[in-house]
Structures are given as structure tokens and as C-alpha cells.
Amino acid sequence: MLQIAVCDDNLDELAKMAQLINQYCTTGNIDCGYTAFTNGFELVSALETGKRFDIYCLDIMMPGFTGIEVAREIRNFDRTAPLIFFTSSPEFALESYSVKAINYVLKPVTREKLFYTLDDVMEKVNREADEDALIVKSEEGIQRILISGLTHTEASGRNVLYHLRSGRVIRCLEPFSAACERLLKYGCFIRPHRSYLVNMQFVDTIRNRQITLQTRSVVPVAQGRARDIRQQYLNYQMEGE
Numbered sequence: 080m081l082q083i084a085v086c087d088d089n090l091d092e093l094a095k096m097a098q099l100i101n102q103y104c105t106t107g108n109i110d111c112g113y114t115a116f117t118n119g120f121e122l123v124s125a126l127e128t129g130k131r132f133d134i135y136c137l138d139i140m141m142p143g144f145t146g147i148e149v150a151r152e153i154r155n156f157d158r159t160a161p162l163i164f165f166t167s168s169p170e171f172a173l174e175s176y177s178v179k180a181i182n183y184v185l186k187p188v189t190r191e192k193l194f195y196t197l198d199d200v201m202e203k204v205n206r207e208a209d210e211d212a213l214i215v216k217s218e219e220g221i222q223r224i225l226i227s228g229l230t231h232t233e234a235s236g237r238n239v240l241y242h243l244r245s246g247r248v249i250r251c252l253e254p255f256s257a258a259c260e261r262l263l264k265y266g267c268f269i270r271p272h273r274s275y276l277v278n279m280q281f282v283d284t285i286r287n288r289q290i291t292l293q294t295r296s297v298v299p300v301a302q303g304r305a306r307d308i309r310q311q312y313l314n315y316q317m318e319g320e
Contacts, residue, residue, distance in 0.1 A: 081111035081204070086122050086149065087138035087165070092186070093117065096136060096165070099193045106194075109201070119149035126156045131221065134200055139166035150178040156220040159283070161200045211265060215241065217251045224249065226265055230281040230294050232258055234274040244294060245282070267315065271300040271308045279315045 083100060087093040093115050104111045114132070116122040119141055135153055139146035150162050162180040165188055181203065182196045211226040224241055233240040234255035241249040251258075259276055262268045268276045275298045277290055284291045288305060290298045300308055 081109065081133045082123075083111060083113040083134045083136065084116065084122055084132040085113055085136045085256075086116040086119060086141070086146070088118055088141045089138070090117065092138065092165075092188070096188060098118075098137075099188070099190055100197075102190065103194055103197050107201075119144035119146070119152070122149060123152045126153065131157065132160065133204060134161050134163070136163045138163065139164050140168065147178065150180065154178055155221075158219060158222050161203060163200065169277055213241075213261060215249065215251045215253075217241075217249045219249075222249060226262075226267070226278070227280070229262075230278055230292050230296065231298055232262060234275040242294075242296065246294070269308055269311050269315075271298060273301065273303060275299065279312055282312060284314060285309050 083208060085093060085096050085100065087096065097115055097176050100111075100113050103109070114125070114130075116125070119137075120143070122135075124142075135150070136147040137149055141149075145162055147168070150164075153162065155162070162178060164180050164183045166185055167181070167186045169183075169185060181200055184192055184196055208306045213224045213226065213229070215222055215224060224243070228244045229241060230244055232255075233242065235250075239251045239253050239254060239255050239258045241251065243249065255274070259270060262276055263270070267279050269279055270276050271290055277292070277298055281292045281294065282290055283293045285300070285305070285308060288302065290300060290308070292298065
């Protein structure tokens with residue numbers, strides 16, 4: 080079931096949003112539920128107890144704890160969930176991009192506006208749901224890493240570093256063996272060295288005792304493993320043809 084968080088200090092607006100979300104889910108035959116919050120403190124408190132939502136709908140103009148501030152707190156727990164802002168003022172439009180909001184809707188919120196916005200969000204949710212992904216607990220909170228965007232993984236002391244195609248590195252406190260067990264199931268990873276896993280989708284060259292990735296990162300190949308690694312990579316490429 081899809082879970083939606085709705086946060087607005089105006090009770091009439093909150094009730095209207097809840098009604099429209101119910102209509103949207105009923106019309107589209109979507110299995111979803113929603114939780115209403117009258118202020119940002121309640122929502123953040125729910126997240127701190129482990130509650131998570133697939134979509135967040137936030138009013139910006141809330142006293143004490145604005146929607147932008149709430150969104151920043153949400154991003155500490157979830158870096159990718161869609162955020163939708165609803166407000167009577169356009170002045171925060173630019174700031175909303177700093178928390179990667181998917182849309183910014185001016186009030187009054189009509190059925191047409193909300194349905195159009197939720198259609199965009201559902202397209203994104205469904206598209207990502209079809210992709211292979213890894214859920215990790217990092218220093219920044221619970222995160223979803225798409226396998227298609229993960230170039231390589233590295234052991235660093237008691238941490239595992241997940242290197243993304245974007246250049247971002249996600250650090251997690253977990254055994255490297257556990258990360259390997261999960262990732263090797265996907266079939267596109269090889270382990271050229273005891274401290275590294277490489278996504279073969281991003282291999283540029285394998286030469287001597289190193290792998291150069293398309294991102295220009297270089298990963299070492301353990302002594303005596305070069306021939307086996309080249310053969311695994313060749314088999315992977317042939318399977319894809």
C-alpha cells in the first residue's frame with residue numbers, strides 16, 4: 080500500500096487535501112492510505128519513530144516550523160521520496176528546489192491541480208519501482224540506491240562506501256560481506272579485490288592489475304585474479320548480446 084503524508088496547519092485545507100487524495104486513489108484504483116499532520120513537528124516525530132511515507136505533501140506557510148524546514152528534516156531520513164509543496168505564495172519556489180521537491184502547487188488546490196501533480200508523482204514512483212534497487216541505512220538516513228546508478232562498492236574500515244554514477248558516495252556502517260552477498264545476486268557485479276565490488280555496466284577497461292570505470296575511477300585487481308576477472312567480464316558481455 081502506498082503511504083502519503085499530508086501536513087498543513089489549516090484544518091480546512093487539510094480536510095480538503097485528504098478528500099481529494101481519497102478521490103484520486105478511488106478513481107485510479109490505487110491502493111493507498113494517508114496520514115494527516117497539523118504541523119511539521121508531528122510529522123518529524125513520526126519519522127523519528129521509524130514511520131516512512133512514499134509521498135509527502137507539505138504546506139509551506141506553517142508557523143514555527145515551515146514546510147521547507149520540515150522537508151530538510153525529511154531528507155535526513157529519506158533522500159528520494161517525492162515532495163510536493165502547496166502554498167498561497169510563490170516566493171518559496173526557488174528554495175523548494177534545494178530539497179528536491181518534485182512539484183510546487185499554488186493554492187487554492189483544485190481537483191485538477193492535485194490530480195495532475197499526483198499523476199506525475201505516480202509515474203515517477205512506478206518507474207523507480209520497476210528498477211532493481213538496494214535499501215541501505217547510511218549516515219544520512221534510510222536510502223534507496225538504484226543498481227543502474229551504482230558504479231562500485233568499497234570496504235573502508237567498518238564502513239561500506241557506495242559510489243554512485245553522479246559522483247556521490249554513500250557511507251554505511253555494515254560488514255562488507257553483507258553488501259557483497261546482496262549485490263552479487265544481481266549478476267552484474269564482480270569482485271576483483273577483497274575490498275571492492277564493481278558493476279560491470281560501468282567498466283571501461285581492464286588492464287594489468289586494475290579496472291578503469293567509465294567515471295574514470297580506478298579499482299585494483301588482486302594478484303592472480305586478472306585472468307578470471309577478464310573472463311567473467313567477457314561472459315557478462317556475451318550474455319547481454
